[in-house]
Amino acid sequence: MNQFVLIVGSGLITAALLAVAGVGFTLQFSVTNVLNIAYGSIMSAAALVAYAVNTAGANLWVSGLVAAATGATFSLAINRGVFRPFEGRRAGPFTLIILSLAISLILENVLLIVGGPHFFSYGRLGQPSVRIEGVGFTPAQVVMVAVAGVLMFVVHAMQKWTKLGKAMRATATNPELARSRGVRTAIVVDLAWVISGVLCGLAGLFMGIIVGAFNASTGSSLLVPIIAGVVLGGIGSPYGAMLGALIIGIVSEAAASIGGLSAFKQLVAFAVLIGMLLLRPQGIFSSTAAERGLAR
Amino acid sequence: MSGAAGWDFVAITLLVYLGVNLIACLGLNLQYGTAGVLNFAFIVFQAVGAYTAALFAVGPSSGNGGFQTYVGGWRLPFPLPWIIATVAGAVVAVPVGLVGLRRLRSDYQAMVMLVVSLIATTVVVSFPGFLNGSAGISLVPPPLGTLLNPISVGYGWMYVGLTAVCCLSVFVVVAALARSPLGRSWRAMRDNEVVAGAVGLDVTRLRMLVFVVGGAIAALSGAVLVGFISAWSPDAWLYPETFAYFTALIVGGLGNSIGALIGAVLVPTLLLEGVTFLPTFANPTVSLGLQWIIIGVVIIGFLWFRPRGIAPERKNVLAPPARTLTLPGAGHDKADMS
Numbered sequence: 209m210n211q212f213v214l215i216v217g218s219g220l221i222t223a224a225l226l227a228v229a230g231v232g233f234t235l236q237f238s239v240t241n242v243l244n245i246a247y248g249s250i251m252s253a254a255a256l257v258a259y260a261v262n263t264a265g266a267n268l269w270v271s272g273l274v275a276a277a278t279g280a281t282f283s284l285a286i287n288r289g290v291f292r293p294f295e296g297r298r299a300g301p302f303t304l305i306i307l308s309l310a311i312s313l314i315l316e317n318v319l320l321i322v323g324g325p326h327f328f329s330y331g332r333l334g335q336p337s338v339r340i341e342g343v344g345f346t347p348a349q350v351v352m353v354a355v356a357g358v359l360m361f362v363v364h365a366m367q368k369w370t371k372l373g374k375a376m377r378a379t380a381t382n383p384e385l386a387r388s389r390g391v392r393t394a395i396v397v398d399l400a401w402v403i404s405g406v407l408c409g410l411a412g413l414f415m416g417i418i419v420g421a422f423n424a425s426t427g428s429s430l431l432v433p434i435i436a437g438v439v440l441g442g443i444g445s446p447y448g449a450m451l452g453a454l455i456i457g458i459v460s461e462a463a464a465s466i467g468g469l470s471a472f473k474q475l476v477a478f479a480v481l482i483g484m485l486l487l488r489p490q491g492i493f494s495s496t497a498a499e500r501g502l503a504r
Numbered sequence: 505m506s507g508a509a510g511w512d513f514v515a516i517t518l519l520v521y522l523g524v525n526l527i528a529c530l531g532l533n534l535q536y537g538t539a540g541v542l543n544f545a546f547i548v549f550q551a552v553g554a555y556t557a558a559l560f561a562v563g564p565s566s567g568n569g570g571f572q573t574y575v576g577g578w579r580l581p582f583p584l585p586w587i588i589a590t591v592a593g594a595v596v597a598v599p600v601g602l603v604g605l606r607r608l609r610s611d612y613q614a615m616v617m618l619v620v621s622l623i624a625t626t627v628v629v630s631f632p633g634f635l636n637g638s639a640g641i642s643l644v645p646p647p648l649g650t651l652l653n654p655i656s657v658g659y660g661w662m663y664v665g666l667t668a669v670c671c672l673s674v675f676v677v678v679a680a681l682a683r684s685p686l687g688r689s690w691r692a693m694r695d696n697e698v699v700a701g702a703v704g705l706d707v708t709r710l711r712m713l714v715f716v717v718g719g720a721i722a723a724l725s726g727a728v729l730v731g732f733i734s735a736w737s738p739d740a741w742l743y744p745e746t747f748a749y750f751t752a753l754i755v756g757g758l759g760n761s762i763g764a765l766i767g768a769v770l771v772p773t774l775l776l777e778g779v780t781f782l783p784t785f786a787n788p789t790v791s792l793g794l795q796w797i798i799i800g801v802v803i804i805g806f807l808w809f810r811p812r813g814i815a816p817e818r819k820n821v822l823a824p825p826a827r828t829l830t831l832p833g834a835g836h837d838k839a840d841m842s
Contacts (some may be wrong), residue, residue, distance in 0.1 A: 220583065228509060241614050243612065243614075244613045245615065245618065272816055285691065290804065293808075294807070294808070299612075299807070301609060301610050301611035302542065302610050302611065302614070303811070304611060305610075305611040305615065306747075306754070306803060306804075306807065307804060307807065308749060309618075309747050310519050310747075310799075310800040310801075310803045310804050311800065311804075313584070313744055313747065313796045313797070313799065313800040314797050314800035314801065316795070316796075317792075317793035317796045317797045318797060320793045321789065321790050321793045322790060323565070324789065325789050387651075393739045419744050426620075429622065430616075431619070431622065432622050432623060432626075432738075435615060435619055436619075439616075471626060471627075471629075471630030471631070473622060474626045474630075475623070475626070475627070475630075478623040480617060481616070482603060484601055485606055485608075485616060486602070486603065486606070496793070500609065501609055501676075502609045502612045504609060
């Protein structure tokens with residue numbers, strides 16, 4: 209029973225990180241059709257800025273706001289500075305993914321030079337005071353899961369009930385048609401990058417709290433479980449990303465807990481990703497992947 | 505390391521690295537430039553070659569006082585480790601190719617291959633009993649080290665010659681493949697996969713073939729490199745290294761060997777290796793970081809200003825016929841097709 213609570217509990221905590229990160233990644237992809245490999249580096253940037261603000265005296269809520277703002281700024285800057293000009297020239301998918309890798313390398317190494325190669329840590333954030341069946345969780349962990357839940361609901365509400373959500377879905381399905389129906393797609397795309405950046409920044413803060421020690425390249429190393437969750441759920445689908453994150457989170461924690469080695473987390477995420485690609489490369493919620501010709 | 509011997513050392517090192525990078529660029533160019541197959545896990549195949557060559561030369565795990573642990577470990581005479589390494593690259597290409605064979609959009613596939621590269625590093629680092637973890641395998645005996653004195657300048661130049669022979673062989677093989685019917689099929693698949701399939705080409709087989717051939721070439725480059733530096737660890741094959749080779753191809757010009765040569769000289773050799781011989785102006789973290797920042801900026805600049813590279817691929821077209829025959833109805837057929 210203890211092990212079960214531990215697995216589900218730490219699975220949910222991991223899933224909180226993966227869901228926030230995955231939804232940001234997949235939402236931006238569904239609207240803009242760009243796979244942004246620099247996502248992990250933006251997470252690192254937000255994590256480092258949030259950490260700097262936190263050590264300067266701000267509490268974690270303020271750090272969270274700063275992380276979100278950092279993520280949004282980088283995300284928008286990358287779209288305006290690189291992706292939009294290249295898309296204006298009708299650059300192909302290969303060019304765009306090479307560009308996102310280039311941005312990732314530049315950003316990560318700038319962070320490495322600014323932050324140094326050593327690792328940062330928040331240390332222990334409070335006592336494990338929340339006890340469930342004898343297994344302790346810190347208040348920070350519980351709050352994180354709750355915040356992730358709220359964020360997922362906000363994304364759902366925005367997609368479903370706001371004009372922006374409608375415009376984003378219209379742009380994702382058919383940009384030309386959306387434009388001809390009066391949707392200002394350039395602004396919608398900008399906003400998609402901003403929302404994705406906000407989620408990316410918050411995921412960066414979560415990452416800083418969860419992984420224990422992090423530096424400029426930690427965000428990129430998390431790309432494996434993030435992408436695994438996104439692909440499992442069906443790329444381009446926010447609900448798929450949530451489901452994928454939950455599955456990857458719990459399964460990987462179970463593997464690490466039973467196998468007794470934290471490397472199993474990454475391996476399980478990878479195994480799920482490869483299995484999914486071989487059996488059903490379009491993922492569980494497959495509409496976007498099928499429409500874009502990502503996987504046939 | 506001063507005077508003439510010092511310069512010899514610099515020249516030998518740069519030439520061997522150039523050879524290794526050229527072999528790798530030729531292999532990657534065959535995969536992406538000729539066949540249009542994206543392999544963002546390319547560096548993993550170089551690593552397979554390097555580890556295999558090391559394992560088949562270094563001897564059993566307990567041999568060096570047991571300070572490093574790994575699976576297997578034999579002491580075979582040169583050139584057996586290099587040959588086995590090349591074969592190993594081809595063999596490992598099959599399972600990776602199975603994933604790459606899925607008809608995924610090119611960027612989606614690139615992302616998957618990137619994950620393959622990340623996970624390969626994680627596996628080697630997390631299981632130290634496999635390939636000695638993050639410390640890597642060291643004290644790999646130099647090829648022919650028992651016959652010649654491996655620390656002499658003469659041995660260095662002999663190694664340059666050995667590298668050159670490998671380069672030339674790969675060059676000949678790649679050039680022959682590119683001119684062969686197989687090469688034409690690859691280019692057809694690259695230019696339009698659907699049409700290539702429609703005219704009867706087995707696209708799945710073509711993709712797997714180029715994965716295997718490219719994997720073998722990459723592995724050979726790793727074997728040559730590990731024989732020279734006598735050590736190999738996960739730091740040597742992180743995923744940005746693949747990106748450096750892609751940068752080389754784009755700077756040089758995709759789809760032709762001259763482009764691969766220019767790229768191999770400029771990016772991985774001069775930019776990544778050459779600068780290590782310059783006087784250090786900053787601490788290692790800063791200068792290493794700067795190299796990658798420069799590579800990132802170079803690639804964005806080239807993609808914007810000169811996307812076809814310094815030496816663009818020449819289109820393989822037949823000379824136009826002296827008099828063009830217009831077949832009746834041909835124009836209509838064309839209109840119907842589009």
